[in-house]
Amino acid sequence: xATITTANFKKxxxxxxxxxxxxxxxxxxxxxxxxxxxxxxxxxxxxxGKVIEFTYKSGETVEELPILTREMxxxxxxxxxxxxxxNFSYEQFNISEGLLEGFIKYLKPNDTYQVLxxxxxxVGVRFPKKVWLTVTEADEGVKGNTASGAxxxxxxxxxxxxxxxxxxxxxxxxxxxxETGAYLERG
Amino acid sequence: MTTWQKLHADPQLWxxxxxxxxxxxxxxxxxxxQDFHEVETPLLIANPPAESxxxxxxxxxxxxxxxxxxxYLSTSPxxxxxxxxxxxxxxxxxxTKSFRxxxxxxxxxxxxxxxxxxxxVGADYKEIMSDCESxxxxxxxxxxxxxxxxGDTSPTLTYQNTVVDLxxxxxxxxxxxxxxxxxxxxxxxxxxxxxxxxxxxKKGYTVSADTSWEELYxxxxxxxxxxxxxxxxxxxxxxxxxxxxxxxxxxxxxxRFAERFEFYIEGLELGDCYSELTxxxxxxxxxxxxxxxxxRSGKTMYDYDHDFIEALKIGLPDCSGIAIGVDRLVMxxxxxxxxxxxxxxPANELFENA
Numbered sequence: 379x380a381t382i383t384t385a386n387f388k389k390x391x392x393x394x395x396x397x398x399x400x401x402x403x404x405x406x407x408x409x410x411x412x413x414x415x416x417x418x419x420x421x422x423x424x425x426x427g428k429v430i431e432f433t434y435k436s437g438e439t440v441e442e443l444p445i446l447t448r449e450m451x452x453x454x455x456x457x458x459x460x461x462x463x464x465n466f467s468y469e470q471f472n473i474s475e476g477l478l479e480g481f482i483k484y485l486k487p488n489d490t491y492q493v494l495x496x497x498x499x500x501v502g503v504r505f506p507k508k509v510w511l512t513v514t515e516a517d518e519g520v521k522g523n524t525a526s527g528a529x530x531x532x533x534x535x536x537x538x539x540x541x542x543x544x545x546x547x548x549x550x551x552x553x554x555x556x557e558t559g560a561y562l563e564r565g
Numbered sequence: 566m567t568t569w570q571k572l573h574a575d576p577q578l579w580x581x582x583x584x585x586x587x588x589x590x591x592x593x594x595x596x597x598x599q600d601f602h603e604v605e606t607p608l609l610i611a612n613p614p615a616e617s618x619x620x621x622x623x624x625x626x627x628x629x630x631x632x633x634x635x636x637y638l639s640t641s642p643x644x645x646x647x648x649x650x651x652x653x654x655x656x657x658x659x660x661t662k663s664f665r666x667x668x669x670x671x672x673x674x675x676x677x678x679x680x681x682x683x684x685x686v687g688a689d690y691k692e693i694m695s696d697c698e699s700x701x702x703x704x705x706x707x708x709x710x711x712x713x714x715x716g717d718t719s720p721t722l723t724y725q726n727t728v729v730d731l732x733x734x735x736x737x738x739x740x741x742x743x744x745x746x747x748x749x750x751x752x753x754x755x756x757x758x759x760x761x762x763x764x765x766x767k768k769g770y771t772v773s774a775d776t777s778w779e780e781l782y783x784x785x786x787x788x789x790x791x792x793x794x795x796x797x798x799x800x801x802x803x804x805x806x807x808x809x810x811x812x813x814x815x816x817x818x819x820x821r822f823a824e825r826f827e828f829y830i831e832g833l834e835l836g837d838c839y840s841e842l843t844x845x846x847x848x849x850x851x852x853x854x855x856x857x858x859x860x861r862s863g864k865t866m867y868d869y870d871h872d873f874i875e876a877l878k879i880g881l882p883d884c885s886g887i888a889i890g891v892d893r894l895v896m897x898x899x900x901x902x903x904x905x906x907x908x909x910x911p912a913n914e915l916f917e918n919a
Contacts, residue, residue: 396769406670406671406672407668407669407670407671407674408671408673408787409618409667409668409671409674410783410786410787410834414618414777414779414780414783414862415667416783416784416787418787431788431792432788433784433787433788434784435771435776435780435784438771439771528574529574
């Protein structure tokens, strides 16, 4: 394990908190009225998926967990978890819903993803910068409305609802930022 | 997208910026009706009040030959308002901008923010508590009136799906009571450094040789106390340790504590009030200690405002005052989670590609 300080915190980092593996979901700097700086982190337990908040003294050290990335194919949903298969060893891993959260709506069966592995367990998916998905439902853009910045919503093949420019049609392949859900470009 | 682009694409968004207008107008109306003077205080100043916990913005004032003098952006209107009270102004307020550096990367801070400070002559901090209660109710009514919802008479606001009852009296907890209630700590014992370390270690916090008392206090406060404050009803937290109130008067009956309070709504800290320190010797020695602390912590150095000490020598009338983060008030009334959503030009947008 490597020791890092709060200055090295990044969203998505895996750290030890009270002897349990956790992921930093979010963090921000806190300056209470009088005094030094603090860092308030949202930590997600890799065991329970539960999110808690903890405020560190700025500069405090924590242990960063060794996380490996393995390429896996997404197979199917099973109860509250999602089943992935290692492309090389064919070993199967379950990732619980809580650990995938916002990414679930972009998961497409048989596509390959970068799966994060801690010890024996798959603990999440590294979000790609962009996912490509086909539009399955789209209304015609309102005729005559050419104002720049005008938008509408469409549904893509995985069921996610995306806000897009008016020119996007059913059948288009669009690039989406899975972290924000924002439309990026047409393929 | 920047905020103006978002507004261009979605006119619905104007709503929350209209709330900002209402909040500003309501504040002015509230004080004007009580005959408070509104004054404009300088933003560009030569000597900030010595406050070691703040980082100031430094710039240069040039003469015609480009000879420079150090200049700073004001961190609060407090000192100029107090000088004016020495000069005989009476009850007064400023609704203005203030600047604090190193406050990016936070959903509750913008380095340039709107601050409201008011001072009541002859009042102690308990009267300011009532002012806060009345002001928030006044703003609520003003907004309801502007939104033409005359049937809406319940003294509440809804913030992030929680109904907050603004009616007076608010919940009032001393620091001692709050630490007992939420952290199970005897705060009077905790005031001693050795005891504080022991308590923090027992609770599982990291304590090293250079951890200060104030860090231990804040870490426990932020983790165990603050999240519970102002839930469903505003909380006034009062009687702070004397070491944490640079410009406040000590309590006469117990000088370990200062007459200071903060108030919270839904975990948001909104205002900070003191019974103002009027003793110039005490003020001067506190400023000097603050400067030492500034130097020790490697922050931007400056000289404190000696003219303020001169003013105190003439005599600041007994008074109490409070500073309120107006952007945070707007967050509450506009029901948004971040300060950036209340600003037409948040700093993170301005400096994103700079």
